[in-house]
Each structure stands twice: as C-alpha cells, then as structure tokens.
Amino acid sequence: AAGEMVKIRYSLIPYLYSEFLKAALHDEMMFRPLAFDFPEDKKILDCKDQFMYGPSLLICPVLNAGDRKREVYLPSGKRWIDFWTGENYEGGQTIVADAPIERIPVYVPAGSIIPMNVSLLMNPDSSAPVEVRVYQGADGRFELYEDDGETFDCERGEYSSIPFMWNEKKRTLTIRKRRGAYKGMSKEREFRVVLVSSEKGRGVEKNSPDKVVKYVGKKVDIKL
Numbered sequence: 001a002a003g004e005m006v007k008i009r010y011s012l013i014p015y016l017y018s019e020f021l022k023a024a025l026h027d028e029m030m031f032r033p034l035a036f037d038f039p040e041d042k043k044i045l046d047c048k049d050q051f052m053y054g055p056s057l058l059i060c061p062v063l064n065a066g067d068r069k070r071e072v073y074l075p076s077g078k079r080w081i082d083f084w085t086g087e088n089y090e091g092g093q094t095i096v097a098d099a100p101i102e103r104i105p106v107y108v109p110a111g112s113i114i115p116m117n118v119s120l121l122m123n124p125d126s127s128a129p130v131e132v133r134v135y136q137g138a139d140g141r142f143e144l145y146e147d148d149g150e151t152f153d154c155e156r157g158e159y160s161s162i163p164f165m166w167n168e169k170k171r172t173l174t175i176r177k178r179r180g181a182y183k184g185m186s187k188e189r190e191f192r193v194v195l196v197s198s199e200k201g202r203g204v205e206k207n208s209p210d211k212v213v214k215y216v217g218k219k220v221d222i223k224l
Contacts, residue, residue, distance in 0.1 A: 005103075007204045014115035014130055018145040019054035021154060025145075029055060038075040047073045056112035056135075056142070057083070060105040072097045072105050079110040079137045079156070086198040088137065108196075110137025113164045113173075115144050118192065121190040126187035130184060131209070132164065132193050133201050134173060134224070140166045145180045149202075162189075162215075171224050178217040189215045195224055 009016075013209035023030045029049065032052050034044040050060045058080070060072045074080045076092030089095060097105035108114065112135040119128050130144075147159040163176040175194060192209035194201045201207055211222050 010205050011116045012114075014144065014146075015054065015056070015108070018115070018143065021145040021147065021159065022143065025154070033152060034075055038077065041076045041122050043073060044075055056108055056114055058107040058109070060099075060107070061190075062104055066160045068099055069096050069104065070099050070102070071095070072107070076109060079149045080107040080133050081110060081112075081137070081196060082106075085207075086196055086202045108135050110135055111140025111166060111168070113140055113142035113166055114144070115164075117169075127188065127190075128188040131191055131207065131217075132173070132191050133196050134166050134193065135196050136166075136168065139168050144184070148184055153182065160185060169180050173211075173222045175215055175220050175222070177212065178220050185217060188218075191215055193222060193224065 019030055022028060029036065030053065034047055034052060034147050037052050037055065037071040038044055049063060050058060053059050058074070058132040060070060062070055066177075073094045074089055074091045078091045080089045080091055082089070083089070084103055088110075089107070099105055109111060112131045113134070115185045116131045116133060117128070144164065145159060147154040157180065159182050160178055162178050163175045165176065166172075167174070177189065181206050191213045193211040193213060194207045195210050196202070210224055213220060213222055
C-alpha cells in the first residue's frame with residue numbers, strides 16, 4: 001500500500017510542482033476547501049472531510065480506522081472521473097466510494113489536464129517524457145510550470161510555463177507557445193497524450209499514448 005502511494009506521488013510531480021510553483025508565484029492556495037472552487041453549491045458547506053489539491057484532484061481521506069468505504073460528495077456543475085478506475089459520475093450527488101487499504105478515493109473534474117512523470121525518479125531530467133492525461137467531458141486548461149528544480153531563481157523570473165487547452169467539441173488538445181526560460185531547460189519535450197477512460201489512464205498504470213508529440217516551444221494542435 002505504501003509503495004503504491006509513493007508511486008503516485010512521484011508520478012504526479014509535474015502536476016504538483018506546477019501547482020506549488022504557481023501558488024508561490026501568484027499567492028494562490030494549493031490545498032483548499034471545496035467552497036473555494038464551487039461557491040455556487042451550498043451542499044459543500046457540510047462537506048468538511050474532503051478538499052481540493054490544486055484544481056484537478058478532489059481528495060477524500062479515510063478518517064476512521066478499518067473503513068474500506070466512505071461517502072463522497074461530488075460538487076454539482078461538473079462531471080467527475082474516478083482517478084483509480086476512470087468511471088464517470090454526475091456531480092451534485094453523494095456516492096459510496098471504495099477505499100481499499102492501498103488507496104484513498106480521488107476524483108478528477110471533467111476537462112482536467114494532468115501532466116504525469118513517465119519515470120519514477122525524484123527529479124527526472126527536464127528532457128524526460130511527460131504523460132499528459134486528458135479527462136474528457138468538458139473544455140479545460142492547465143499550465144505546466146517548470147524551473148531548474150534546485151534553486152530559488154524562479155523568484156527572479158527564471159521559469160517556464162506551457163499552456164495546454166482541451167477543446168471537447170473539436171476533440172483537440174492545443175499546446176501553446178512556451179513562455180519564459182530557465183538555466184538548463186530542454187528545448188525539446190516529448191508529451192505522451194492519453195485520453196482517460198475506464199480502460200486507460202487509471203491510477204499509476206503504464207499507458208500506451210494516443211498521440212506522441214515532439215514539442216519545441218511552438219504552438220501545436222493535436223487532434224484526438
């Protein structure tokens with residue numbers, strides 16, 4: 001169980017690092033109550049044991065010893081995808097989620113774009129491939145922030161950001177022009193795009209990509 005959690009932590013480093021760097025640069029909150037993202041949904045006011053981890057991960061901890069299931073409220077106005085199974089749920093309802101010993105319930109709003117490490121090394125080289133998971137069902141965007149991973153030079157503007165945009169109707173992922181740069185930055189990146197479904201893009205499993213993109217810092221549209 002601990003091994004699976006270590007794997008998921010290292011896999012999610014591109015997403016987590018981006019969000020922490022963005023939070024530091026723009027005074028945003030990484031961990032936040034549901035009201036921060038879903039102010040229109042009054043039911044979340046009673047929901048004190050779930051939280052958002054950045055914009056794309058709804059974390060639902062298991063707080064009672066021995067529990068292997070728990071109730072989860074999915075905020076209204078969005079569809080939600082089970083991070084572990086790829087199963088879809090309509091928002092605005094309470095479901096009973098499986099919570100086996102090796103994982104806690106995690107849900108992703110439709111339209112999310114989550115970059116993940118292919119390598120499980122702590123700090124893979126900046127040229128290492130990145131898996132880009134697209135959670136279908138709505139338009140969405142994500143900005144991949146990166147720096148040298150070692151210094152605080154980001155505070156002086158030494159970082160890059162790569163905007164990703166998913167157009168649900170056109171089935172197109174657009175990677176826009178890279179902004180900024182930092183010392184040691186790789187000029188070319190390999191992005192392995194995976195459309196998440198109940199068959200692919202679940203948990204920490206390895207995936208065959210739907211498209212492989214060689215990105216050199218210029219705008220590119222990927223039809224999926």
